[in-house]
Amino acid sequence: MDFSKLLEGNTWGILLKGLWVTLEVAVVAIILSFLIGIVLGILRYSKIPVLSQLATLYIEIVRNIPLLVIIFFAFNTLLDKFDSLVVIVIFGMTVFTSALIAEIVRSGLNSIPIGQIEAARAQGMSYVQTLIHIILPQALKRMIPPLVGQFVTLIKDTSLAAAITLPELLHEAKLIYSNPSYVNATIPILLLVALIYFVVNYSLSLLSRQLEKRLAG
Amino acid sequence: MKLKKWAIMALSIVTAVSLAACSSDKGASTDAKGVGFKEKIEKRGKFIAGVKFDSNLFGFKDPADQTVKGFEVDLMKEFTKRTFGDVNMLELKEVTSKTREKMLTSGEIDVIAATMTITPKRKETADFSRVYFLAGQALLVKKGSPIKDVKDLNGKQVGTAKGAVSGKNLKAINKDAVVKEYSNYAEAFQALRGGIIDAVTTDDGILAGMAKQDPNYEVVGNRFSKEPYGVAVDKKNKDLLEAMNKFLDDTIKDGTYNQLYKKWFGQDAPKDLPRDAVLELQPGVDG
Amino acid sequence: MNWDFGFIQEYRTEFIDGFFLTLKVSLTALILSLIIGTIIAIFRISSNKALRAFGTSYVEFFRNTPLMVQVFFFYFGLASIGYKLTDFWIGVLGLSIYTAAFIAEIIRAGIQTVPHGQTEAARASGLSFLQTMFHVVLPQAFKLVVPPMCNQFINLVKNSSILSVIAAQDILYVGEQAISEYDPFSVELFVAALYLIITIPLSQGVNLLERRWAKQGTR
Structure with a gap:
């Protein structure tokens, strides 16, 4: 050992450059996954016929396949369409992570007491209004951790x-340790x-815990 | 509301990313007929070659100065200098045996110069330049190992890389050898060094590079295949293929080739390098 | 698209072997990670400061570093200093050590939901700490932790695909071999389907269990 x-x-320098790529990919993928995941989660929660079932199907299939399989899948079948490794990886991770986030969103939504929703509806708010003004703001708070x-996980x-x-x-x-003079390292x-x-x-975990405390307080 | 701000920011990032993805997509796929590769590449400002980053002597990344070096890298540098007049136009992208064909046909890279054997099957998906290196499949083992030839491999674990034909070719001679395919040759070599496998098999050129890394290992056995390396070019770019062929012929004639060969392999280039050749394997194995 | 499922015939035995290797690795790793996870969980709630610190460090370290790095460490790292393990056991070891960190947290959460009064009562009636753990706390805790545990097993099955990277011939490895000769889309679809055969029944089972328990109001 050396x-x-x-x-x-x-x-x-090389490792930090690698870390930068890791963070770039993870940040873009988490943002995309969040946006798609919210839509999927709301759809699954909504009980709108067909759309709700389609969302459920997507979520159940995707989150039960290994991410490595999804990445190879994207690489082997989509590289011609995206022609960039970074985009392929972001795509694969977004497909996978959006399904997991959809479940986070759904359980966040489920955690809002029915009474609140009924009260909002009774006051004459539409379903979408209730969702945007009453349910989502509270659910989002619980979804942060x-x-x-x-x-x-993405990183x-x-x-x-x-x-x-x-x-x-x-x-x-x-690449470093496969080099002649670095194998012992x-x-x-x-x-x-x-x-x-x-x-x-x-x-990040510590930050999340802090946030959790502040939100609870 | 703070949330709105975030949402708008996130949305704009998504749009930006997808726009960037789309535009780069267009840049590569618009193949206006009649525009030569030279204009196209000069317009782009970059000639992109797919090389190995982990194969000693041919293409490897040097941690000391973060550059990629090797015989194939030098050839691509020389080609860029002679064709475009500026060696800085060369961009090197990493490929492995597993990824290189996909990277070429998708337009990620312009050429492959990555210890790639010319095979009839690969010729269906890409064009190949003239032969620039002639290798043969052999074995790498620890010095003093009882393995001296392929017939000693009964029940032994032999590593190679995914996407290479070496495994199949070996099985054709000795079906009792256990082949294990890794992401690349460097990992196969690591596994050998750790004693997880008993030998590594692939082209002798790559194996020689490994033996040079660690003198405890040596290349053994008769060469049991003929593996001519060529530069692979997308079938759409016939003029690039022509230029690559002319370049290789020229450098062989004017001695530059021999100079580079000597720099990396420590000996003169073989005089009898064939111009056209394809992989010759054991009977019954198709590449 | 040119569907081509001819590869299934050619690679039939390899796929069957790969399927069972994936199962075998996942099951072995599950057992091992349950053992390690339980020990770590007990460390985390023990009254001994050093044990607690060790348990916490274990969980935080292994949860926050990629499984791939851990597997590489065992594979190439141990190899480079002369420790030799088969790829099966390296895979099992890497998966177990990683998964144990998550399982420890599940068990800890389970144990902490068992009311403190019960533990005290058990200790007061003369049971030792370990006896209290095994006869009073753990049986109750295990019931609470079954659904998340099943999810960990699903994760284990999925994560076991990492073995293909160290050349163990699991489902994904065989698929990657078939891809060099056959239509990638068909092969990848088949590979995904093989994983789904294992994971979908498990995840549906968890859903069912959770729904039933929610109805019974056992929580």
Whole structure:
């Protein structure tokens, strides 16, 4: 084992560049997933015939397939249409994560007491008005912690895209230790990579807990 | 309401991303007939070559200065310099045996120069330049290993990369060998170093690069395939193929090729490099 | 689109083997992660400060780093210093250690919902800490944690696809082999379907269980 390699060359620079790609992909994917997930979650919650069932079908199928399969699926069948690795990965992650967020949204919506909804309707609010003014604002508040959790999961899952050479953190690390003079540094480099993921994700978790406390208070 | 602001911001990001995705899509797929590749690439300002980032000697990323180096990288640099007059127009993108054909046909890259063997099957999806390297499949083992040839591989675990034909070709000679396919050769080599597998099999050029990384390993066995490497070009770009062929012929003639060969492999280039060749495997295996 | 399912015939035995490898890895990892997870959960609520710190660090570290990095660490990392394990056990080890962090949290939450009075009563009637755990707290807690536990098992099955990256011949690995010769869309669809055969019944089962328990009002 050779820890000195961690200080040599541009190991840190390369890894930080990889981290940047990881964060970029995760941020864009979480925003897209959030928007699609909200729509899907509301549809499933709404009990509108056909649309509700379609949303349920999408959610149940997608969240029961491994993300790695979805990423390979997108890579092998859609690269011609998107012609960019980054877009492919964001696409695959959004397809997957939007289904998980839809479930977060649904349970957020379900947590609003029926009484409130009935009261709003009794006051003459339409279904959509009730949804936008009464249900969603409260549900969104409750959804923040699980959404941050989902974001942490996304950051971790971006490492799966190393398998199709997206230059994210883990992939860049692999390129370093597959080099002639760095093979003995495999363990130190992997430890460093784990530590970087940990620092980023743990800070996010702490932030989420703080937020949770403030929202509850 | 704060929420609204966020929603608007998120929405605008989505629009921006999807617009960017669409526009880049158009840029690559509008193949106005009659516009040569040269104008197209000069307009784009970039010639994009798919090379390996993890194959010592051919294409590998050097952590010391973050650049990609190797024999194939140098060839692509020389091609860019001679064709477009500016080596900085070259952009290198990483490919693996698994990803390279998809990357080429989708327009992600203009050419593949990544230890890619010319096979009849691959010729159906892409055009190949003249041969620029002749390799043969061999085995890499730990020095002192009882494995000296393919026939010693009964029940042994042999690593190679996904998307390569090496596994099938090996099975044709010795069906009792256990083939394990990794994402790339570097990972197969890591597995060998860890003793998880007993040998790595692929072209001797790649194996020589690994043996150079770690002197505890050596290339053994008779070459049991003939693997001519060519630069792959999308079938739409016939003029790019022509230019690549002319470039390779020129560099071989004027000695640049030999110079680069010597720089990376420490010996003179073979004089009898064939111009056209395709993969020759064991009987019954189709590439 | 050119549908082409000819690959199923050619790769039939490989797909069957792959399917059972996925199942075998997931089940083995489930058992192991239940064991590790229970121990870590007990650490987390124990009165010993050091054990508690260890339990917390374990959960936070493994939850916040990617499974892929952990598996690479075991595979290439341990390999590079001479520890040799088969890819099956590396997969099981990586999956178990990772999943145990989540299972520990589920068990902890389950245990903490068991009223404190019960624990005290059990201790007062002469049961040791471990006896209290095994005879009073855990049986009740396990019932509360069954649905999230099933979800963890679904995650395990999905996460086991990571084995294909270290060349263990699971469902995804076989699919990736077939793709080099057959229509990618058909192959990927089939691969996804094989995973769904395992995961959909599980997730439907969880839904059913949750709905039934919600109706009974056992919570």
